[in-house]
Amino acid sequence: MAMLEVNNLKTYFRILKGTVYAVDGVTFHLDRGETMGMVGESGCGKTTTAFAITRLLPFNGEIVGGEIVFDGTLIGRADFPTELAEILKEPLWLPETRALVERKLRKLSGPEEESSTLESMRHLEQESACVEDVNVTLNDASLSEEEIKGELEAIVDDELNSFFAKRRRRRFDREIEEKMADIRWSKISMIFQGAMNAFNPVYKVGDQIVEALLEHEDMTKDEAKERVLELFDMVGLERSRVTGYPHEFSGGMRQRAIIAMSLACNPQLIIADEPTTALDVIMQDRILGEIRELQRELHIAMMIITHDISVVAEVAETIGIMYAGKLFEFGDIVSIFEQSANPYTIGLTGAYPSIKGERKKLIAIPGSPPDLSEPPHGCRFHPRCKFAQEICRREEPASVEVAKNHWSLCHFAKEIYSGQLT
Amino acid sequence: MEAVEEEREDVESEEGVVYKVVNLTKLFPIKSGFFASLFGKEKNVHAVNDVNFTIGEGEILGMVGESGCGKTTCGRCLVRLETPTEGHMYFGGKDITGLKGRELKSFRRDVQMVFQDPYESLNPRLNVYTTVSEPLVVHGVGESADERDDMVAKALQYAELKPPEEFMYRYPHELSGGQRQRVAIARTLVLRPRFIVADEPVSMLDVSIRAGIMNLMLSLRERYKIPFLFISHDVSVTRYMSHSIAVMYLGYIVELGASEAVIKDPLHPYTEALLSAVPVPDPTMKHGRVKIKGDLPSPIDMPPGCVFHPRCLYRKDICDKEMPQFKEARPGHYALCHFAGELPIQRPDDEEIFEVGVCEYCKATIKKGMSYAKCDCNKLYHESCASQLDECPICKKKLQVEE
Numbered sequence: 001m002a003m004l005e006v007n008n009l010k011t012y013f014r015i016l017k018g019t020v021y022a023v024d025g026v027t028f029h030l031d032r033g034e035t036m037g038m039v040g041e042s043g044c045g046k047t048t049t050a051f052a053i054t055r056l057l058p059f060n061g062e063i064v065g066g067e068i069v070f071d072g073t074l075i076g077r078a079d080f081p082t083e084l085a086e087i088l089k090e091p092l093w094l095p096e097t098r099a100l101v102e103r104k105l106r107k108l109s110g111p112e113e114e115s116s117t118l119e120s121m122r123h124l125e126q127e128s129a130c131v132e133d134v135n136v137t138l139n140d141a142s143l144s145e146e147e148i149k150g151e152l153e154a155i156v157d158d159e160l161n162s163f164f165a166k167r168r169r170r171r172f173d174r175e176i177e178e179k180m181a182d183i184r185w186s187k188i189s190m191i192f193q194g195a196m197n198a199f200n201p202v203y204k205v206g207d208q209i210v211e212a213l214l215e216h217e218d219m220t221k222d223e224a225k226e227r228v229l230e231l232f233d234m235v236g237l238e239r240s241r242v243t244g245y246p247h248e249f250s251g252g253m254r255q256r257a258i259i260a261m262s263l264a265c266n267p268q269l270i271i272a273d274e275p276t277t278a279l280d281v282i283m284q285d286r287i288l289g290e291i292r293e294l295q296r297e298l299h300i301a302m303m304i305i306t307h308d309i310s311v312v313a314e315v316a317e318t319i320g321i322m323y324a325g326k327l328f329e330f331g332d333i334v335s336i337f338e339q340s341a342n343p344y345t346i347g348l349t350g351a352y353p354s355i356k357g358e359r360k361k362l363i364a365i366p367g368s369p370p371d372l373s374e375p376p377h378g379c380r381f382h383p384r385c386k387f388a389q390e391i392c393r394r395e396e397p398a399s400v401e402v403a404k405n406h407w408s409l410c411h412f413a414k415e416i417y418s419g420q421l422t
Numbered sequence: 423m424e425a426v427e428e429e430r431e432d433v434e435s436e437e438g439v440v441y442k443v444v445n446l447t448k449l450f451p452i453k454s455g456f457f458a459s460l461f462g463k464e465k466n467v468h469a470v471n472d473v474n475f476t477i478g479e480g481e482i483l484g485m486v487g488e489s490g491c492g493k494t495t496c497g498r499c500l501v502r503l504e505t506p507t508e509g510h511m512y513f514g515g516k517d518i519t520g521l522k523g524r525e526l527k528s529f530r531r532d533v534q535m536v537f538q539d540p541y542e543s544l545n546p547r548l549n550v551y552t553t554v555s556e557p558l559v560v561h562g563v564g565e566s567a568d569e570r571d572d573m574v575a576k577a578l579q580y581a582e583l584k585p586p587e588e589f590m591y592r593y594p595h596e597l598s599g600g601q602r603q604r605v606a607i608a609r610t611l612v613l614r615p616r617f618i619v620a621d622e623p624v625s626m627l628d629v630s631i632r633a634g635i636m637n638l639m640l641s642l643r644e645r646y647k648i649p650f651l652f653i654s655h656d657v658s659v660t661r662y663m664s665h666s667i668a669v670m671y672l673g674y675i676v677e678l679g680a681s682e683a684v685i686k687d688p689l690h691p692y693t694e695a696l697l698s699a700v701p702v703p704d705p706t707m708k709h710g711r712v713k714i715k716g717d718l719p720s721p722i723d724m725p726p727g728c729v730f731h732p733r734c735l736y737r738k739d740i741c742d743k744e745m746p747q748f749k750e751a752r753p754g755h756y757a758l759c760h761f762a763g764e765l766p767i768q769r770p771d772d773e774e775i776f777e778v779g780v781c782e783y784c785k786a787t788i789k790k791g792m793s794y795a796k797c798d799c800n801k802l803y804h805e806s807c808a809s810q811l812d813e814c815p816i817c818k819k820k821l822q823v824e825e
Contacts, residue, residue: 041628041629041630042628236785250717252717280488280489280655281488281655281656281657281696281699281700281701282488282695282696282699282714283488284699284701285698285699285700285701285711285713286699286713286785288701289711307628307629308629308701309629309703310658310700310701310702310703311701313701313702313703313704313705314701314702314705316705333705334705334706337703337704337705337706338706347630348629348630349703350633351629351630351632351633352629352633352658352703353636353658353659353661353662354658354702354703354704355657355658355661355685355697355700355702355770356702356704356707356770356771357771359661359662359682361637362633362636362637362662363633364630364631364632364633364634364637365630365631365633365634366634368598368599368600368601368628368630368631369628369630384630
């Protein structure tokens, strides 16, 4: 089983104007010791996906669908009424609601181990009344579709706004937050975007790592200090630098210190958000090489989020291409680079200059990425796609597995993969 | 690839030189306290050192280097946003180094600059029309408002913002990043400049939009024969854009030549390291990594002799004593190195990797043919590192140098 599984994750932001559909149905998995590259343009939901996994979303961000399972533990999911409320807004609400209710009922009646996760039986039981209500309404033959929808909306509304339900959900959030606090940093750690500025300027770098260690590990201060020295050796920083302040470090050194910090508690997964973006090529190459070596040594899985497809090509084994909140292509990196099944990926790789081989003319993708508060209907890439047809404007494509470990979100994935459409 | 080189030759022989830079040097004095300035020596940041190059009609010169290597300062000198400390710059045969007042203003009509960040280089309170027409007002170009309208519309069209009426009265926040950069380009084009400095014009843009802006600049050059100085830290982008490339390191141009020659067959050890660090967007291509030691030295206390010697893999005795000449090692291909053309430089397209491994002490590459020490624990050390260490820090055994 994969170590990290993200199933149909949806994360929306509520803003004054409405809703930003930042991550809208992302499914991928990551194995132990594997490196995955998440590539996409700015504002396509890469960082939001990472924040949803670590549950560091800002106050207006919310997981409204799907689940995140880490190491067999459910660490993120939407609660039933919220998920249902979002589904009811979609045109295909009826079959989706049925599928959701079925899944929930199966979990309720299922064997213990399936639900022996963060989402404890208690929470499911508390939700079960609501699930039952919805199930009864769905199967009521005397009601028309419109009436069913009305009924469901009433149930959801009640569930979302009633005092007891609100209190229950707050408690549920708090419990997940407590569990997450254990997992965060000790099992999943993160290298944040702009890591150069991630250290507090008024504390010594060493002390900041010690603080993280004391928070998460059961060790004394001296042990923690010893561990920091070890970590500094590991990432190639001088031991004497432990007592330095962040401003005394150069960009590359700060980046190393951040990597040391992310390794502090022996995590199983590191999420690196743009780890080398602010660095020069030579420093970038060094840091990437070091990350790769450490990862091999310590057998850590890694998710590298970047806009630079060539960085991913250097270090990753699997790649996910995100566009407008959706994962357009996912799978083995060589397969995707050599035989892509998605027009967006083809566009991206065609727009990238290289120093190898002949000088090729670059082809830009026309237009610009959509505003995620009003994504285009149908396929989100269709306004910029050269293969776009009637169906693309009308219907959202489903993820197609074109080959083993290679998924593509496109109506014509198979045709593009086999080369019939060029 | 060959077409580009041929074009460059045509350009040189037929139309002549637009910009000629001779011994350009720019120092920034560091402010020190009163007593320090009395007793101590004045210190300077050596931003640009003794730089020479020419840009021909319709040529794009790419300038690459790490941050802090002086490429932006060089570009700013060329449009006279900075006044050089030493050296001369000839624009169309005229020395513009010390221009002042009215003359400087009329010179600035002819040279324009595109800045890095289109999110910051456009005034958010001015609409596109005002932004693009401002240079016209400043320089008093155009007789009437109608004429100016016309010029603005044309400039927008050249920058591929079509139809121009649709964009003219928009504000920057209503435009995407790519469109903003196009407005910035239209602003430089409206005066029909004879030379443009583009300072990292695509580094803030998304990949899918970046190619569009690059192609736009290439087509502008093709159509109007405007020469560019293209400044970028991204070697692959610079290769795509330019006819010739200048590689900068610590304020010096260490290598200069036709773009394909520099990329495919570099002469300078720094270019070698730079090229081998560039990530390649193809997971099946693995190329040799030439790692150099250490970090960029401070531009305040410049190393003696060759500026690159503290990090160079091929360092010899002469390197820290004598400053090398900027010599033409191959026709039209210059390098600032004592041994230009004699070193076994790895090329990006080389299949074979000419390296033995990585030195455990200084983390730099050990190349084939270099003498090195191998310890029993399979760690490798450069000869120089081994003599410094005397014993292997890991297994504490005496190091023996082998050939």
